[in-house]
Amino acid sequence: MVSVPFPTHGTRSVTPAEQPPTPVKLVIAGGFGVGKTTTVASISEIRPLTTEAAITEVAAGVDDLTHTPGKTTTTVAMDFGRVTIDPTLKLYLFGTPGQDRFGFMWDDLVEGALASLVIVDTRRLDDCYAAVDYFEHRDVPFAVAVNAFDGEVEHDLEEVRWALDIAEHVPLIVFDARNTGSVRDALLAALQVAVDRAEAAAMP
Template identity: 50%
Template sequence: MVSANSADRYLPHTVQQPVKILIVGAFGVGKTTLVGSVSEIRPLRTEETMTEAGAGVDSLAGLPEKRTTTVAMDFGRITLNERLVLYLFGAPGQRRFWNLWEGLAEGAVGVLVLVDTRRLEDSFEVLDQLELRGDTPFIVAVNRFPDTQHYSEQELRQAMDLLPETPIVECDARDRTEAMDALIALVQHATELSRARKVAS
């Protein structure tokens, strides 16, 4: 978690463009970690300790150290430059919380889909949900874990049935620079799509 002093709590008066980003992914892929690693303010988290009630529902395969889960959202903020600030909203991964997505997604310019290739099949329903919810731009970010097996972009694109124009990036959600690069890639993709749509219209 990034600590913040009092000066970090307020945006500079030069900020002209707040941008909302939604971060989604299956259970345990690292959404909370990513928001915490990049946020310049103390992240708002709604984590609860996992209990036996989740046994048989939330698979902990490959996640032996996981003890908590997000039940509403994660929220963070990052100022990219003197005029542009990102507001980050991390959505819960479990299906039973997906009814929260609609509110969190409202006004978002793009979606960062975080995936864990050790449990890639868990991401399929998440991607399906994005397709059902409209034309919000998204990119896929592969979160590298210590025991992650490497796959080529072509293998990943085929496994997730992604369109050729959907970007795939890699990052370590714990690393601020790499997580920032993934977010910047999303903003660039959303900007390019927006320009292309304006030209087409």
């Protein structure tokens, strides 16, 4: 844990117990309709900021709605939420837009992020390559979370790891984007990758 000096106000010292939690930026990424907005909304302790726009007939011709026929809106900029994990750690969550045509925004959203959670829909693995490749090339620690739509996944996790060419050190888990506890565990898995990398780098 990073040691931070406690400021003083007049003659009164701020005790460790009063130290504010460390802010950490974490990105929620993935393809179109995989559950990024739902993930942020499920765990945010504040009302999430969303930039949803209606899916027009033109957009429907571009984005594949085969597996999400009830989806009527899409994120065009980002989702934002916040959750306090414990008294020492507060996560600021940034959800990326899923469509390729909004990909130019990813660099700005990822700037300063400690880690990322890449969400995968096993019914549309082809849509997930770009997100995995992006964080590998940017060298940002990440975990991959398979969203269990209707409580099921289409493929075994090892098949998913092979199909997406995910390195063995990258956590690959199943989670439910609608369940707060499940989302929390997925976020912690992503954070653990960042912690492990930092500890490895600190070793002599």
